[in-house]
Amino acid sequence: MPLAVEQQIQTVFAEQSRRVLATLIRLLGDFDLAEDALQEAFLAALRQWPEEGIPDKPRAWLVSAGRFKAIDQLRRRARYHEILQQQADALAAQAVVSMEEEQVGIEDDRLRLIFTCCHPGLAQEAQVALTLREVCGLTTEEIASAFLQKTPTVAQRIVRAKAKIRDAGIPYEVPEGEDLLSRLESVLQVIYLVFNEGYLSASADQPLRHDLGDEAIRLAELLNALLPEPQPEALGLLALMLLHHARRHTRLDAEGELVLLEEQDRSQWDREDIARADGLIRHSLSSQRFGPYTLQAAIAGIHAHAPSAQETDWQEIVGLYDLLHQHMPTPVVALNRAVAVAMRDGPEVGLKELERLMKAPALQQYHLAHAAVADMHRRLGNHQQAHRDYERALALTSQPAEQRFLRRRMAQLA
Known part of the structure; x- marks a missing residue:
């Protein structure tokens, strides 16, 4: 051939x-x-x-x-x-x-497939695994790695989900009316999980998968086009993904290593994606029916418009995190808010806030929480404690690019 x-x-x-x-x-x-x-x-x-x-x-x-x-x-x-x-x-x-x-109907088939995979008759874990497998083409091993689960467990989950769709006669269609709106939240969740797998992939060879980012954005655009009327959170999710995707070409350096937001070349960010996201955020906020996706997009929008990391409006970001925590009172949102407080008020204030939050069991097992604590100690000159916290973070992540980044941080301390 x-x-x-x-x-x-x-x-x-x-x-x-x-x-x-x-x-x-x-x-x-x-x-x-x-x-x-x-x-x-x-x-x-x-x-x-x-x-x-x-x-x-x-x-x-x-x-x-x-x-x-x-x-x-x-x-x-x-x-x-x-x-x-x-x-x-x-x-x-x-x-x-x-x-x-x-x-x-071919153009709509993948959206139909998402609503089928996200049917409420399936457990959420099955919805996510089936969508990533069938819609996005991830292997069972990649899905298991992304969610820190055993491959046979994920494989069995997918088999059972397919059997339930077949045996229960779950229709292969986009629902209508109230049924569509009631199922929208789970669909948005799955689309965002697809995007996140592309944003930082479990793959060692390909830490960023722009194809998954593109696909998640395409599905969100199609979803918004098919909804009977604009839905603020569907718009907010699309805006959030566009803002993250706008930075895709600056998130790795020439050697393929992760680059922090503060160190990225902002002149290379996709201004067209940022402008599109701005319009979507304004539309969603004006509805007064917005939620967590729109608020996260508004935070990302402030970063996108800051001329430099030093000129970021951290006061506005902390205020948005306060509002986001009301909508989504999770330990991770509280963690991100504490990091923003540290950027506004200094690492000593941020460290006190983080140490209080680290009592939560969920954060004890979250590598980015330990990395955030380590970064506060690094900025305060507490290099030995920073090294210990980076080691904890390293032990809790299996993502190769993140592991390399943490090792570089530890080497810099030495």
Whole structure:
């Protein structure tokens, strides 16, 4: 196979495989059958495209090929089960549409898939795992690593979720009316978790995965477009992701190591994304129905508009964290507020606040909490204590880029 053609096919797979899978799930009504059909379709492409050329609409070709491969697979197994023959016949009857007609609804299929994966009939852990696996294409190992769980546990969770969708007849659709709004929170949560996996991936080779960030933003945009009326928190989440994504090209240095916000080259931040986010934040705040996503976006917006780290309006940020803590009174929000207080009032004041918060068991197991305490001691010149706290943080994170960053901090103290 010519190298250029092979590279083109690999590009199509990288860009289209999850979209093709979402459509095959809609057409076939079965996750496992659709996954097998996807693989068969790409194997067919590897055989045929080098000789016949890459089709004008490769996604539609793959969807059509995948469906017919699924029909063939069902018929091969039908000798053991009459129901499979009936299913194959039904799919074959539906397959008379042309490839152009088959594209109808394809753009919405991944959103339909998200609402299916986020159905309230599934446990939240299952919703997240299934969405990351089926919508984003993360491996089971990557999901387990991201959430510090055992791979067999996550694999079993995904298997059970698929079985429940099939056995309970959970519809593959975007809900309407009040049902849509009631399920919106879980969908936003899953989209943000997808974005966060791209923002700092569990992968050792790829600490930042811009493809996941792009996909989460695309899904949030599509979600906002399909909602019957603007929803402040859906707008707020999109704004928050845009603001973080605006800094994507400055978060790693030339050696691929993490760069802190205060040290990033602000001239390289994407001003178009920042401007888009500003409009979304204003819209959400003006509704008076905003929540945690919008407030986090407003905080990120202050950072985005500060000419430098030294000129950041920490007084405004502390005020926003006060409001955020009312909406979301979690230890992590309190931790972030304490760090902002330290930036406003000095590390000694911040350290006192952090030491009070560190009594919470949740923060004792949170590596960024120990890293924040270490940073206060570093700034105060308490290098031995800072070293001990960095060591605690290092022991609690398995993220390779974060581990390297903490080791560099410890080396700088030495």
